[in-house]
Amino acid sequence: MFEPLWASLLGYGAVGFWKSNKVQAVADWPREPPAWPKYPGRQVRVLNGTWDFAFFGDVALSAELLAEPAHVESVPVPDAFDMRPDKPRCNVCWPKFTEGAGMENGDEELCSYCCSRAYGWRGNQDCWRTLPEAEREGAFEKCCNQHPLRHRRGVARYQTEVQAAFNTSVILVFGACALRCLVAVDGVVLADHSGLSPFSVSVASAERELRSVTVLVDNRFDRVTHPVHQQKYDWYQGGGLLRAVQFHSLASPQPIYLAGVEVFPRSLEYVDVDVRLSSTRPTTESLEYRWQFDDPQEGCNWFGWSTISPGSEAHNVSVPNARRWSPENPELHRLKVALLSAGKMLDCVEVRFGLRQVATSGRDILLNGQAIKLFGFNRHDLVASPVLSHEELARDVQILRDVGANFVRGAHYAQDQRFLDLCDENGLLVWEEVLGWQNTAQDFADGIFMMQSMKLADEMAAASVNHPSVIFFGFFNEGRSDDPSPATEAAYRGMANRLRERSRGSRLISWGSYTTLGDRYLDFADVCSFHHYPAWYPTTAPGNLEEVKGIPLLWEAYARFVEEKFPAKPLLITEAGAGGLFGHHGPSEEKWTEEFQSLLMQMHYVSVFTNPKIAGLALWQFADIPIDRLVSDDEHRPRGLNNKGVLSLSRLPKLAVQALRLLRNSKPAYLGLILPPQDADRLTGLFKV
Known part of the structure; x- marks a missing residue:
């Protein structure tokens, strides 16, 4: 062994x-x-x-x-x-290693870079080779304190x-x-x-x-x-x-159980209920279901509950004392379902759901028949680790609400069910999507990739079907939707149909498109969801205020394209933003400063919320996240992070958070840029929207 x-x-x-x-x-x-x-x-x-x-x-x-x-x-x-955590001892040993380099007090960013195991078992060897030979031995262990599995x-x-x-x-x-x-x-x-x-x-x-x-x-x-x-x-x-x-x-030696209880709102009072049974069935005994809405009792006392036989249609079931779910009033209902065989209970499941409807009309996304403009952020289920406590999830929801968000896009995989429960309870609208990022024609022609993707779509839909907060199902984020090959077309058509079938009209179907005007498959989407990063990419190019000034015109051009080509589909901006290094300050036209990031975030917000042709905006992104340093270098992802978060990795706010909060609270008569004092005189009035 x-x-x-x-x-x-x-x-x-x-x-x-x-x-x-x-x-x-x-x-x-x-x-x-x-x-x-x-x-x-x-x-x-x-x-x-x-x-x-x-x-x-x-x-x-x-x-x-x-x-x-x-x-x-x-x-x-x-x-x-x-x-596992790393705890470099930068403040103890690093000043010695950087003596004479203008970093007498140490440099945590450089320390983290040198200690990163992404570059090898003993970190980045280029760092340690600069040391005198006598100090090289054991330098990584002395300074970096890395867990051996990190x-x-x-x-x-x-x-x-x-x-x-x-x-x-x-x-x-x-x-x-x-x-x-x-x-x-x-x-x-x-x-x-x-x-x-x-x-x-x-x-x-x-x-x-x-x-x-x-x-x-x-x-x-x-x-x-x-x-x-x-x-x-x-x-x-x-x-x-x-x-x-x-x-x-389970109660039985045989795995006979309720594999799923799915509630699909058909109106604000009526639902369809789909009860899925496990694949194993008793061969001789008859089965029946009993159910009860909003049962106040603990346990599963099924006597007197409504009865339905497996295979019967449960359409347009009236929900007693129906209450509407909305971001303002996130009212939730419950449904218990018992599985019986010959009068004996085999299983009982209780689900929670909300009565709400989502649809589109021209330029608008409709929630419960009313147009709603979405504002929020893309969010990864990550801090320094993908293992989050309930308190960390609740903190993220609270921050989103405090900034004025009504929308969060879960990137780029199925979300933690605890997080979706919190969104249900707090009235946050959610986009959830199948695992993927910039997939190619080679992927779409790969039978194993497509089989696994479809399975993930089924699992995501089954797990999240009863969350009223989830109004979008997405897939193939930034995939090559401009590729004309039959395999790519079949992949987009097949995935859209699969999720539409699984959600039965209770979700809008889309994908984050960075091919935008060249996207060949927007006919398969309910909403055109575009990504663009004006004034940021290419990352290494200097900041350009002329590009910043053009942001409103860019989004207007996209809005006119969608209005002309897809008059029945709204336009949603699902990614736009800029990087900002937490704690790094400088002029508003200098990239990587919190000031520059804040300026771009505000420009996107003002451009979208003064344009009635655009249904909403999800800024990239909520918080900084770890990246794989073998994939992206520190010129593009400094500190081993995607730094486009408006919060740091540990959820400390950058300047953009306060600016966006103030914009969300601005009166409709005023929607202008909020700039730091050192830039106010220079930049106020420069941008016309």
Whole structure:
């Protein structure tokens, strides 16, 4: 059996690690699902806690690795094993290394650059070669304090054991596991999943109470086995069990359960209800469903509930005491559904939903029949790691509301269900999309890429169908939608049809297009969603105020194009923005300053909100995010970050936040630029919108 690579690299022997107590007491596993739905008919264990972990390194992903490794450590799950914290000791040792370079007080940016494992096991060797030879040995370890797995790619193993009811079947529910994951129970591989979306695995019953759960995770990129993940994507793609894992014990030895309860609003009072059953069915016994709206009782006391037989149509069902969901009044309803067989309850699920309708009319996006202008940000589910606490998610929602946003675009994958719950509760409108970034004609002609993409679309739609906040389903962000090949056309047509079918008119379908006027497939979209970064790209070009002045004219030209070519489709600006280094200040025409970023963000906002032909704006982006330094250099992504956030990585505000908040609160009679004092005299009145 393999010894974990990182143990041998650090010189640890068997005594350097310990066998953890793999069986976590039943009482220690949380029982409340971290997000909707709820499962009153099941025994739920949320496996957020201590798991055994081993890292094997650059080896083949295979079932052989399921066996007990020689060395393990205990880690908390959820976990991103290659994004463990780094804590460089810049303030201790770096001044010595930069003496005479004008950085006597140290330079954290340079320190972080030199310590980054993206450049190799001991960081960027170019940094250390500048040291005197006597100081070179051990310099990385002395200064950088990197976790040995930070930015390491390879195969890892997570394992735990759970006590379950004797001889009952089980469902494992994964919030997200990346990049590629083999799921095994009791040593048997049951699933091979790639991508970033919620998925579940059915587990047959066993005449035992102790069930072993093992997940092999491969965070390497492989265009053959999991092409939906590609290294070029413009964010750091962490590996591991990134979101919660749930263990559901069912009442029956057979995996007969409610695979989904989907509520589709047909009006502000009536809904269609689609109850999906698991693939396993009893052969002789008849099944029936019972349901109840807004049941005030705990549990699943189904006596007296309405009855419907499987296969019957449940169209135009009246919701008692119907309340409308809107950003101003995000009212939510609940529905419990019980699955019965011969008078015995097999399963019970409670979902939450909202009564709202979304549509388009000419230039407008309509919510509940009224035109709404969208303003918000693109947001990655990332801080320094993709593992976020509920408090961090709630903080992001609060910041979005404080800035005046009514819209957030989830980039570029299925969103955390906890975040969508918060958006439901706070009235934030959401765009959610299938994993992808700048995919090519080669991808669209790749059968495995398309198969995996369609599966991710199905999983995203199934997980998010009952979230009223999600009004858009998107896909193929910035893909080559100008490519004329039959495979590309089939990919756009097929994905649009798939998501439209899965959402049954409850979502608008689109994609972020950076081919804009050259996009060949806008007929398949409900909304034209354009990306453009005037006055920013090319990144290395100096700031140009003439380009900044042209921003209103640019968006007007796009609006006229859409109005002429697609008169029934609104135009939504789904990406526009600029980089700004947190804490870096200077003239408003100098790139990378917070002042320049704020100026461009304001220009986009003013241009869109004084133009009735444009339905809204999602600025790129909400907060800075980590990137893979092997993909983009520090000239384009300084500090190892995509710095286009209006907040820092740790959610500290840049100048753009205050300016946008003030603009959102401006009276309709005044909508002008808000500039820092040093630029006010020079730039006020320069831009006419």
